[in-house]
Amino acid sequence: MSGTLSGKAAIVGIGATEFSKNSGRSELRLAVEAITTALEDAGIDREEVDGLSTFTMDNNPEIEVFRNIGGKSLKFFSRVHYGGGAACAPIMQAAMAVATGVAEVVVCYRAMNERSQYRFGSGYTPPPVPNAESAHYGYYVPFGLLSPASWVAMAAQRYMYESGATSEDFGRVSVACRRHAANNPNAWFYEQPITLEEHQQSRWIVEPLHLLDCCQESDGAQAIVVTSAERAKKLRQPPAIIRAAAQGAADDQQMMTSYYREDITRLSEMDLVAEQLYAQAGVKAADIRTATLYDHFTPYVLTQLEAFGFAPKGQAKEFVREGNLEIGGRLPVNTNGGQLGEAYIHGMNGIAEGVRQVRGTSVNQVPGDGPVLVTAGTGVPTSGLILGPA
Numbered sequence: 001m002s003g004t005l006s007g008k009a010a011i012v013g014i015g016a017t018e019f020s021k022n023s024g025r026s027e028l029r030l031a032v033e034a035i036t037t038a039l040e041d042a043g044i045d046r047e048e049v050d051g052l053s054t055f056t057m058d059n060n061p062e063i064e065v066f067r068n069i070g071g072k073s074l075k076f077f078s079r080v081h082y083g084g085g086a087a088c089a090p091i092m093q094a095a096m097a098v099a100t101g102v103a104e105v106v107v108c109y110r111a112m113n114e115r116s117q118y119r120f121g122s123g124y125t126p127p128p129v130p131n132a133e134s135a136h137y138g139y140y141v142p143f144g145l146l147s148p149a150s151w152v153a154m155a156a157q158r159y160m161y162e163s164g165a166t167s168e169d170f171g172r173v174s175v176a177c178r179r180h181a182a183n184n185p186n187a188w189f190y191e192q193p194i195t196l197e198e199h200q201q202s203r204w205i206v207e208p209l210h211l212l213d214c215c216q217e218s219d220g221a222q223a224i225v226v227t228s229a230e231r232a233k234k235l236r237q238p239p240a241i242i243r244a245a246a247q248g249a250a251d252d253q254q255m256m257t258s259y260y261r262e263d264i265t266r267l268s269e270m271d272l273v274a275e276q277l278y279a280q281a282g283v284k285a286a287d288i289r290t291a292t293l294y295d296h297f298t299p300y301v302l303t304q305l306e307a308f309g310f311a312p313k314g315q316a317k318e319f320v321r322e323g324n325l326e327i328g329g330r331l332p333v334n335t336n337g338g339q340l341g342e343a344y345i346h347g348m349n350g351i352a353e354g355v356r357q358v359r360g361t362s363v364n365q366v367p368g369d370g371p372v373l374v375t376a377g378t379g380v381p382t383s384g385l386i387l388g389p390a
Helices: 029-043 062-069 091-097 132-139 148-163 166-180 196-201 268-281 299-305 316-321 348-359
Strands: 009-016 050-054 074-082 106-113 202-204 219-228 238-246 289-291 372-375 382-388
Touching: 009 029, 009 348, 029 062, 029 106, 029 219, 029 238, 029 289, 050 062, 050 091, 062 382, 074 091, 091 106, 091 148, 091 238, 091 382, 106 348, 132 382, 148 202, 148 299, 166 196, 166 316, 196 372, 219 348, 238 268, 238 348, 268 299, 268 372, 299 316, 348 372
Parallel strands: 050 074, 050 106, 289 372
Antiparallel strands: 009 219, 009 238, 106 219, 238 382, 372 382
């Protein structure tokens, strides 16, 4: 795919609902609101939309979304599995559809009432009919590994043992994200920064994870509009060119429980994504200006820093301790506040922040015009993007 996808498509519109703990309306309405806003942002008529892409976990059927936005002819529709690992992959699907001429305007969306109607953090519930995907949980659930936090805690504990990282190092990620969120009027934790002491005093969820190591549960929706780089030149907003897009699953991959790898302190799937992204975009870690790193749990931010070469293996703790994740640091991360500070919309709101950084409109704008990295969920098959200006 190197040399064929890079630079062919662009993100030209972003739109979101408010982020809340109780939206008071259906997920379909949330999706339609976000998509309508994103199309208005791009200056594209809803009848021009001919493609849709989302997550398998989204509860809104494409044809219902398309009908409710007033669509005319739907030529392309796709869904990507593996929860938050899908976040950047619908954008990749959209870029491929546009680059190959299958569709001209593809909207990617994610809408969820993940606080008011259901909660991912409440624990694993087996499906009524067991299948190949659910069977492996039989090795974990009976022993108390019931929730995403518990699954991550296992790998995080080993990472701490091998690298010397501490709970305070994880807390520095949370402090940085909340500091950025405090400047973002759209963030749930607007004007609510935290200190490292407050992180350390927050209650345990599953050791070594404190409450403030865990992302929010949110209601809301985010939409992204993708079209060709050529058409993007004529539209309302400065385009965010898709310089690279990749997916990855590797090394005895399981759903957040890849405990049979030789090294459970690495994110092999993100190593694979990083290799592809850098090759496609023709850049390296030193070129990246800012990043939105998927922050469902703070320990995996450190391992992502290592996967992308911002720190050698086991040394992300030093990178974080030096304040590099904050504005003015080497790699300001999650300048919207991330999922810890802004909202948990399965990573799609992080892509929107990447677009704002390219446009120069972030509330925590990072100087320069270098490439912007965006990643998707970790511990699962995952995806990533590199965005840049035209």
